[in-house]
Amino acid sequence: MELVTLVNSELLRDPEFQDLAGPLPPDDLKELKNDIAEHGCISPIVVWREEGIILDGNNRFQICKEQGIPYKVEEVPFTSREDALAWVITQQIARRNLPDFRKIELLLKRQKLLDLAKTAREKQLAKLKQFKDDSVLSIFDKTEPINIQRTIADELKISTGKVGMAQYILNHQDRIQPVDLRKLRTGEETIGRIYNKYSKREEYEARMKKLEERIRQLEPPKRRYSTIVMDVPWDYGDRGSPNGDAWQSRVIGDYPRMSIEEIKNIKLPAEDDCVLWFWTTNAFLRVSFDIIEAYGFEYKTTLTWGKDKLGVGAYLQGQTEHCLLAFKGKPLFKGWTGASTLLLAKNRGHSRKPDEFYELVDRTGPGPKLDYFGGKERPGWDIYGTVREWKLKKGEQGQ
Numbered sequence: 001m002e003l004v005t006l007v008n009s010e011l012l013r014d015p016e017f018q019d020l021a022g023p024l025p026p027d028d029l030k031e032l033k034n035d036i037a038e039h040g041c042i043s044p045i046v047v048w049r050e051e052g053i054i055l056d057g058n059n060r061f062q063i064c065k066e067q068g069i070p071y072k073v074e075e076v077p078f079t080s081r082e083d084a085l086a087w088v089i090t091q092q093i094a095r096r097n098l099p100d101f102r103k104i105e106l107l108l109k110r111q112k113l114l115d116l117a118k119t120a121r122e123k124q125l126a127k128l129k130q131f132k133d134d135s136v137l138s139i140f141d142k143t144e145p146i147n148i149q150r151t152i153a154d155e156l157k158i159s160t161g162k163v164g165m166a167q168y169i170l171n172h173q174d175r176i177q178p179v180d181l182r183k184l185r186t187g188e189e190t191i192g193r194i195y196n197k198y199s200k201r202e203e204y205e206a207r208m209k210k211l212e213e214r215i216r217q218l219e220p221p222k223r224r225y226s227t228i229v230m231d232v233p234w235d236y237g238d239r240g241s242p243n244g245d246a247w248q249s250r251v252i253g254d255y256p257r258m259s260i261e262e263i264k265n266i267k268l269p270a271e272d273d274c275v276l277w278f279w280t281t282n283a284f285l286r287v288s289f290d291i292i293e294a295y296g297f298e299y300k301t302t303l304t305w306g307k308d309k310l311g312v313g314a315y316l317q318g319q320t321e322h323c324l325l326a327f328k329g330k331p332l333f334k335g336w337t338g339a340s341t342l343l344l345a346k347n348r349g350h351s352r353k354p355d356e357f358y359e360l361v362d363r364t365g366p367g368p369k370l371d372y373f374g375g376k377e378r379p380g381w382d383i384y385g386t387v388r389e390w391k392l393k394k395g396e397q398g399q
Contacts, residue, residue, distance in 0.1 A: 011045065011061060011073070012053045020088045020106065022185070024059050036063050041071040048084045049075035055088050082113040089113075093155075099187035100158060104166040107152045165195035172198060208257075221269040221384050226331060227365035228270060230372045231279040231353060232263050260287055264294045268372070269384075273329035275365045277303075279353065280322050282313070288324055297326035305354065307347040323357070332366045339364065352376070 024032070041064050045057035054061055055076065064071040078084040089110040093103050149167070153160045169176060169184070169191070176198055183189035235257035270276070276297045280288035289299060303323040310317040327333065345354035358378060361369070367380060374383040 011047055012051065013058055013061070014053045017053060017055060017085065017088055018058050020085065020092055020109075021056075021058065022102070029059060032059060033063050036060065036069060037067065041069055044072035044074040046074050046076055049077045051081075051084075053084070055084060056091055082116055086110050086113045099185065100156060100162065101166055101169075101184040101187075101191050103156055104152055104163055104191075105170060105185070107155065108148070108167065108170065111148055111151075162191055165191050165199075168199060169194055172202075175202075220267070221370065221382070223368065223382075224269045224271045225368050225370040225382070226271045226273065227275045227277075227361060227367065227369040228268060228372055229277045229279070229353075229358075229361060229370070229374065230268075232266075232373060233258050234281065234284050235259055236283070260284075260291070264291050266295075266372075268295050269370065270295070270328055271331075273331040274327070275331045275333055276324075276326045276328065277361060277365075278324040278326060280324060282318055282320070282322075285322060288322075292324055292326045295326075295328075297328045300325045300327055301341060303357075303360075304342055305357065306342060306344045308345075309347055311347070334364045 041060050043057065043060065045061050046055045047053065048055055057071075060071065063069070076087070078087065089106045092098065092106055149160045149163045152163045156163075169181075173181065176194070180189060180194050180197070184191065184194055268274075268276075274297075276292060276295065278288060278292050292299060303325060305321045305323065307319050307321075310319050312318060339360060343354065343356060343360070345356045348354065352375060358381075362380070369381045371378070371381050371383045373385045374381070377383060
């Protein structure tokens with residue numbers, strides 16, 4: 001290809017072509033300026049012959065123009081804009097320092113260009129009825145249907161799973177924070193980490209939506225109770241909890257959250273004389289007093305469960321949960337000297353309360369008894385809104 005030496009000539013800088021290359025890091029740009037100032041512009045600026053658009057060398061062109069330094073131009077012919085854009089992408093992929101996510105993004109774009117160009121060419125040929133030999137066909141017309149994930153994976157020598165995760169991210173850009181996309185394109189974040197962050201959120205939201213529908217179909221309890229235990233599903237997520245923890249918080253289980261107002265609006269099937277044991281956490285301790293008051297109960301004392309191992313926490317790691325004891329009317333509560341406000345018992349799993357607690361309730365409170373949001377059947381107890389009822393069978397969320 002013949003090279004032409006020019007000074008301060010006007011070449012076209014097209015934003016779409018520039019975006020494919022991306023911005024040059026400040027340190028690299030400074031180094032390039034110093035190198036051109038000392039040695040001149042050695043590499044030619046590649047231009048699309050038919051349109052005069054710079055394909056490669058936008059930074060070199062700008063530096064040479066600003067400093068009045070001569071530069072060489074190499075003109076390359078293309079039959080379409082898609083041809084030219086695909087060529088630029090191929091050059092970018094060859095850059096060794098380009099992160100995998102950016103390479104996958106560019107290759108997917110190149111495939112779209114291939115498809116667009118092929119479709120346009122086929123329409124043109126069909127209209128003109130000029131189906132001749134292969135010499136009239138561009139590289140796009142000769143492209144066979146491909147498995148894009150496999151093709152990209154083979155070209156970049158990475159797994160198809162990694163390509164699939166990148167595709168998911170690109171297809172859900174409207175839900176992904178711009179800072180995460182930027183970090184992916186610069187290599188500051190990994191594809192797997194960002195994929196897990198957002199795909200799990202989508203799965204969680206879909207599961208919760210179906211579970212909430214199931215809850216709405218539950219019939220209210222058909223009797224009233226003299227003792228009620230409540231272990232409500234506190235919302236540590238996006239609906240205004242005290243901590244404002246993200247959806248992926250470790251305290252979230254496989255059941256929907258309830259806002260404070262939703263919890264307050266629960267209609268307890270309580271007898272006129274009733275004992276309420278209301279479980280709460282450090283994060284929701286203060287508002288719990290308002291909730292039991294909204295139920296028409298009067299606070300009496302607090303039972304604290306001291307666990308055998310540390311949990312999560314915003315300021316201090318939690319190792320306790322609290323259960324507020326409250327009365328409505330004058331229930332037959334059987335307190336005894338050995339009943340302490342401190343219950344030391346093992347933590348047997350998320351949202352599971354110790355058996356020792358239920359032994360305490362059985363000894364002190366009258367029946368009938370209700371475990372509201374309970375998770376385990378016990379003799380002499382009814383369960384309502386149980387976590388077990390809410391859970392979906394494996395794979396059901398996709399039905």
